[in-house]
Amino acid sequence: MIIYRPMTPHDISQVIVIEHLSFPTPWSERSFRYEVTQNPASHLFVVAVPPDDEADEPGRPAWLAGRDRRAQVVIGFSGFWMIAGEAHVSTIAVHPDWRGRKLGELLFWGMIRDAIRRRAEMVTLEVRVGNAVAQNLYRKYHFEPVGIRRGYYRDNKEDALLMTLAPLDHACRERVAAFGKILSEQIGFIDEVMRSL
DSSP states (O other): OEEEEEOOGGGHHHHHHHHHHHOSSOOOHHHHHHHHHTOTTEEEEEEEEOHHHHHTSSSOOGGGTTOOTTSOEEEEEEEEEEETTEEEEEEEEEOGGGTTSSHHHHHHHHHHHHHHHTTOSEEEEEEETTOHHHHHHHHHTTOEEEEEETTOOTTTOOOEEEEEEOOOOHHHHHHHHHHHHHHHHHHOEEEHHHHTO
16 A cells, blocks of 8 residues: 655655665755755655555565664655745655656646645646656646756756646646546555645
């Protein structure tokens, strides 16, 4: 069973591991702590597995060594900043051992749904021009390319494609709800974000 919920300060040590495995210029632990505890514009989420589910996975990954076996295992995270009616996707990553299971889409779907719930007028993001897999997911959700940010990525100066989803109208809300139903059937996740409202 997959759990989708808000990120807490207790998740940061596990999030940092995924961050370092996923990005050439990772955020620091201090940055995540600030985003989780002090930045009111920041909305961060995780996908996790309960201890019983994690114990059934074949082979215990080294990155879980020494972890409290009674605690949930964070396997992915995402976040956006809500500023002046715009939800700007700031991050999304899934641990390499868990990729290919639609967890990235679950995290992405959840951010869009939360942006709609917070009455955002649009959602924006940057994606590497060479990342076709991510671009295909964003297009599935009706994001459109609107520009290029030249040399945006510090590690290799790769350009970023700027994409937006707007308006977040009735048709958009219906699409997002339909995608959520499909993901629920495919993954069978527990949605603790909506449960906490």
